[in-house]
Amino acid sequence: DAGVIQSPRHEVTEMGQEVTLRCKPISGHNSLFWYRQTMMRGLELLIYFNNNVPIDDSGMPEDRFSAKMPNASFSTLKIQPSEPRDSAVYFCASRISGGAGETQYFGPGTRLLVL
Amino acid sequence: AQSVTQLDSQVPVFEEAPVELRCNYSSSVSVYLFWYVQYPNQGLQLLLKYLSGSTLVKGINGFEAEFNKSQTSFHLRKPSVHISDTAEYFCAVTSNNNDMRFGAGTRLTVKP
Numbered sequence: 001d002a003g004v005i006q007s008p009r010h011e012v013t014e015m016g017q018e019v020t021l022r023c024k025p026i027s028g029h030n031s032l033f034w035y036r037q038t039m040m041r042g043l044e045l046l047i048y049f050n051n052n053v054p055i056d057d058s059g060m061p062e063d064r065f066s067a068k069m070p071n072a073s074f075s076t077l078k079i080q081p082s083e084p085r086d087s088a089v090y091f092c093a094s095r096i097s098g099g100a101g102e103t104q105y106f107g108p109g110t111r112l113l114v115l
Numbered sequence: 116a117q118s119v120t121q122l123d124s125q126v127p128v129f130e131e132a133p134v135e136l137r138c139n140y141s142s143s144v145s146v147y148l149f150w151y152v153q154y155p156n157q158g159l160q161l162l163l164k165y166l167s168g169s170t171l172v173k174g175i176n177g178f179e180a181e182f183n184k185s186q187t188s189f190h191l192r193k194p195s196v197h198i199s200d201t202a203e204y205f206c207a208v209t210s211n212n213n214d215m216r217f218g219a220g221t222r223l224t225v226k227p
Contacts, residue, residue: 004158033215043159043205043217056214091158100209101147101166106158 002026004107006092012113018080021110024073025094033104034067034077035091043091049075050097082114117142117208121218129226130198136191136221138206148189149207150180153220159205165189176200201225 005024013019025032033048047057052069060067064083069075079086089111093104122137140146147166151159163174170182180191189206203222209215 031213042219045215048213093159100211100213100215101164103149103161103164104215106151106160108156108158 004092004094004105006090006107006110008110009108010111010113012115013082014115015083016081017114018078019082019086019112019114021077021090021092021112023075023077023092023094023107025075025092026105027073028096029094029105030072030097031095031102032069032075033093033095034075035093035106037089037091037109038087046077082112084114087112087114116214117144117146117210117216119206119208119216119218121204121206121221123221124219125222125224127224127226128196131195133194134192134196134200134223136204136206136223138189138191138218140187140189140206140208142187142208142210144210146208146210148180148182149209149215150174150178150189150191151205151207151217152176153203153205155202162191162204196223196225198225198227 007022034046037043046059047067049069067077089109091109093106095102095104118141120139128134149164150162153159163172165172165182173179178193203220205220206218
């Protein structure tokens with residue numbers, strides 16, 4: 001199994017540009033999570049999907065952030081316009097929807113730097 | 116909502132020594148507890164988890180953790196560490212609301 005796949009692995013952009021992060025969950029997993037990791041705030045849950053439907057987006061910082069899951073094998077996290085404070089590592093994780101006790105499997109992350 | 120406190124931000128230890136990484140949680144409902152490890156430039160990998168049953172949980176790489184409900188703790192232990200155990204360790208808690216909360220992390224550094 002390839003595990004959770006994220007792209008790109010690194011992204012450097014200028015303030016004001018649109019950024020799109022991509023995630024392919026593990027096949028057969030139907031819950032997907034987006035996290036952001038920074039030194040100041042640690043790991044924060046941004047949004048999670050169950051069966052492609054957003055269940056909880058209360059962690060999304062503001063309207064500049066949006067996430068979609070058009071099908072079971074693909075999700076995007078978009079930042080428009082990007083700001084320097086969005087610089088962080090963004091992780092995608094997936095799990096089977098057996099409940100909260102199921103293990104989340106993390107991708108390698110996308111390291112975003114906004115100049 | 117639940118929360119997690121990792122009491123030590125950094126733990127330096129010599130190779131082959133025992134180690135304990137401390138984690139305390141708060142929650143008003145039944146919880147599931149997890150320990151994840153993060154190696155440099157990688158995602159998080161599950162070490163072990165507690166769902167129910169035996170309070171002593173064994174995980175990968177020789178790690179184990181004990182759930183203590185009265186002390187609301189879930190400390191991670193290993194009797195003899197290796198250089199390769201150097202990494203960041205995260206304790207996490209969730210309940211049936213699927214809102215997983217992570218601690219701030221403990222950086223374990225194993226020295227030769």
